[in-house]
Amino acid sequence: DAGVIQSPRHEVTEMGQEVTLRCKPISGHDYLFWYRQTMMRGLELLIYFNNNVPIDDSGMPEDRFSAKMPNASFSTLKIQPSEPRDSAVYFCASSQSVDRNYGYTFGSGTRLTVV
Amino acid sequence: AQSVSQHNHHVILSEAASLELGCNYSYGGTVNLFWYVQYPGQHLQLLLKYFSGDPLVKGIKGFEAEFIKSKFSFNLRKPSVQWSDTAEYFCAVNTNAGKSTFGDGTTLTVKP
Numbered sequence: 282d283a284g285v286i287q288s289p290r291h292e293v294t295e296m297g298q299e300v301t302l303r304c305k306p307i308s309g310h311d312y313l314f315w316y317r318q319t320m321m322r323g324l325e326l327l328i329y330f331n332n333n334v335p336i337d338d339s340g341m342p343e344d345r346f347s348a349k350m351p352n353a354s355f356s357t358l359k360i361q362p363s364e365p366r367d368s369a370v371y372f373c374a375s376s377q378s379v380d381r382n383y384g385y386t387f388g389s390g391t392r393l394t395v396v
Numbered sequence: 397a398q399s400v401s402q403h404n405h406h407v408i409l410s411e412a413a414s415l416e417l418g419c420n421y422s423y424g425g426t427v428n429l430f431w432y433v434q435y436p437g438q439h440l441q442l443l444l445k446y447f448s449g450d451p452l453v454k455g456i457k458g459f460e461a462e463f464i465k466s467k468f469s470f471n472l473r474k475p476s477v478q479w480s481d482t483a484e485y486f487c488a489v490n491t492n493a494g495k496s497t498f499g500d501g502t503t504l505t506v507k508p
Contacts, residue, residue: 311494312494312495314495323500323501324440324486324498324501326495326498329494329495331494336494336495337495372439372440374440376494376496378494383428383490383493383494383496384430384442384445385430385432385440385442385488385496386442387439387440387441388439389438389439390439
């Protein structure tokens with residue numbers, strides 16, 4: 282398996298622009314998570330899905346952030362409009378509940394810089 | 397709700413020293429416990445996990461962790477660290493649900 286695949290690896294955008302981050306989880310995994318990591322705030326859970334359904338989005342900073350999972354193999358995190366304080370590394374992770382194997386597999390992350 | 401505490405924010409050791417990183421959680425029921433490692437500039441990777449059975453769990457790269465239920469602890473150990481172990485280490489707890497709760501992480505710096 283290729284693991285959790287995120288794209289793009291790096292994104293530099295201007296303030297006010299729309300940014301879309303993409304994630305392909307491991308096949309068969311029924312949970313998908315979006316995290317944000319910064320030096321100041323550490324690792325923050327933004328939202329997670331179970332069987333493509335959003336379960337908890339309480340970590341989403343504000344209405345500028347939205348996430349979708351249209352099918353089991355694809356999810357997006359969108360920021361519109363982007364702001365400099367959104368600069369961070371965004372990680373996607375997936376896991377499976379079968380056999381209580383809840384260990385996460387993380388993608389390589391998307392480093393977002395908003396200027 | 398469960399919580400995870402990693403008391404050491406930054407640990408500095410010399411090569412060949414022994415390592416123990418503390419992790420305590422607050423939850424009275426059945427837990428699944430994990431340690432993840434994040435090398436500089438990389439993503440988190442699963443180091444080891446505990447579900448049941450032998451409370452002493454062995455992971456990759458010589459790491460091990462011991463689950464002590466009475467102390468709500470899951471400390472990470474390594475007898476002799478190497479420079480390549482420099483990384484951030486995260487403890488996480490899962491209560492048989494999809495979402496794990498992560499600690500704030502401990503940064504380990506190993507001096508050559």
